[in-house]
Amino acid sequence: MKFCNIVDLFYEALPLSRSRDWLIRAHVERCPRCQARLLNRDEARSLLVAPAQLRGAADLWQKISAQAAPSVPGRETPAARGAVLWRWAAVTAMTAVMALAGFWLLRQIERPGLDGVEIAAAQRFELDYVKVGGAPAQTFVYQPQGTDTVFVWASKAP
Amino acid sequence: MDEQETIEGCLRGDPVSERAMVEAYGVLVLSVALNVLGNRQDAEDVCQEAFLQAFRHLARYDRERSFKTWLLTIAYRRALDMLRKRRRFREFATRARFEPAATGERREPGPAAAAPLPSKLLEALSPRERLALTLWANEGYAAKDISEVLACSASTARVYLFNARRKIKALLEKDHEILQHR
Numbered sequence: 001m002k003f004c005n006i007v008d009l010f011y012e013a014l015p016l017s018r019s020r021d022w023l024i025r026a027h028v029e030r031c032p033r034c035q036a037r038l039l040n041r042d043e044a045r046s047l048l049v050a051p052a053q054l055r056g057a058a059d060l061w062q063k064i065s066a067q068a069a070p071s072v073p074g075r076e077t078p079a080a081r082g083a084v085l086w087r088w089a090a091v092t093a094m095t096a097v098m099a100l101a102g103f104w105l106l107r108q109i110e111r112p113g114l115d116g117v118e119i120a121a122a123q124r125f126e127l128d129y130v131k132v133g134g135a136p137a138q139t140f141v142y143q144p145q146g147t148d149t150v151f152v153w154a155s156k157a158p
Numbered sequence: 159m160d161e162q163e164t165i166e167g168c169l170r171g172d173p174v175s176e177r178a179m180v181e182a183y184g185v186l187v188l189s190v191a192l193n194v195l196g197n198r199q200d201a202e203d204v205c206q207e208a209f210l211q212a213f214r215h216l217a218r219y220d221r222e223r224s225f226k227t228w229l230l231t232i233a234y235r236r237a238l239d240m241l242r243k244r245r246r247f248r249e250f251a252t253r254a255r256f257e258p259a260a261t262g263e264r265r266e267p268g269p270a271a272a273a274p275l276p277s278k279l280l281e282a283l284s285p286r287e288r289l290a291l292t293l294w295a296n297e298g299y300a301a302k303d304i305s306e307v308l309a310c311s312a313s314t315a316r317v318y319l320f321n322a323r324r325k326i327k328a329l330l331e332k333d334h335e336i337l338q339h340r
Contacts, residue, residue, distance in 0.1 A: 021313035024320050039323040039330070044295035047277035047326065049192045051185040051296065060184040060202070061177050064209050 004033055130154045161225055169216050180209055183226065186297075187233045193276045193292040194237045194285050204240050208233035223306070230307045234289055241285060279329050287322035294319050 007027045011020055028034040130139045132154055140153040164182070167175025187208055191201035211232050212219075219228050280288050286308055293299035293307060305315035 017311070017314040017317045020317045024316055028320065037324060037327055038320070039327040041295050043330070044291055044323070044326070047279055048292055048295055049189050049276050051189040054185045054189055060188065060205060061180045064180055064206050065173065065177070067210055
């Protein structure tokens, strides 16, 4: 009895269905006391509606037949389903080919002016401070016209 | 006409085979829908939709599996759709301060009006638990078969069934105690 209560506690504490299932199989299905606390098949049947209690399959057919006519659009036959799958496959393949071709074309096209956006090395050159022999130096920066080259001349300050 | 012949006939769109299928499984699907939904009219609608969907997509049925289980899976999904629709309608009716009876469709009671309804006790269960209990009690399904209809693992199906059996038993015992103390 105590053990059943411990199992109940574990069941409530472990929300995973796998662990709960293990507890059911390992204990509940073998324990007469726990089985007595469960609804049996006959009790369940008395609460449920059984197929034998129902009639009216003919009525059901009358309602369904009007809508189940073969001419109703949307009915899938194995051939139609195959055709749909092939159509989807073809569309997907075409899209992939077009995307690849577009990508390749974009890579091939030269893009004039794009390189000009890049800033020249001379423009990016920056010198904050120059020291010669531990003391601030006299510094001259030269850039020959028409080139990207930069010369820095530093001499001891007088 | 055996099941395979009926299925072949339905695939060809043969009305005789379709009728045979409805006659073979109609009351079963209706009873499952009724036990899940608790409402006869909705259960009939679900039953019709399930058969129509089955006829439309019969080409997708895997012959390795049980046809009954496949059909019940469709019916269960349609029943869940119906429950969602009902919930949305209830929410709308509450928000709009309408009386549901005034906004709902008025339907003539069908010939199955005398059909029984499942016990109110089942309202304490979730739709999954109700389905698990129905398939176990009425169809003798084991956890593995129930899991196919519910599209879950056998462990999960066993837990749903266990919870359903335990909850209803506890409610029955509570009712019994109340009656004894009166």
